[in-house]
Amino acid sequence: MDELAIHYTCKHCEADMGSLSQTVETSHLGIDTLDQSHREEVLTYDDNGDIHVRAICEHCHEALTRNPALYELDSFIQ
Template identity: 80%
Template sequence: MAVHYTCKHCQSEMGTLSQTVESVDLGIDVLDTDHRAEVLTYGDNGDIHVRAICEHCHEALTRNPALYELDSFIQ
């Protein structure tokens, strides 16, 4: 099982953890059900896909807070 991180705005691949890790180590256990459903998907092979925000998109959001109102601001 691998954990793949992808930016939810620009779709860039941020990284992959290929070693076995516990959900507690990733912080997944502290997410409520709605937030978990929003940021996590599971592959047929057991891989976990995490939708996060990359450094570049975070910087854009910091400079332009109105962008937080959009689900995706990069087309």
């Protein structure tokens, strides 16, 4: 069986946040706790089964914390 990877990318600035390539239970990552609409918003799957997770990087999180009005935007980095 091929090993699948989970890739994390910032949903605002598109920064590569890292990847996991070892076998991991989704319950350890919290994926199983997401409702269907949130899963569709943050997860995509490659044809080979790799999972792509759209999250928020530390820099964008800091910007959102300093400027809460930015939460109203889908993307605040042009």
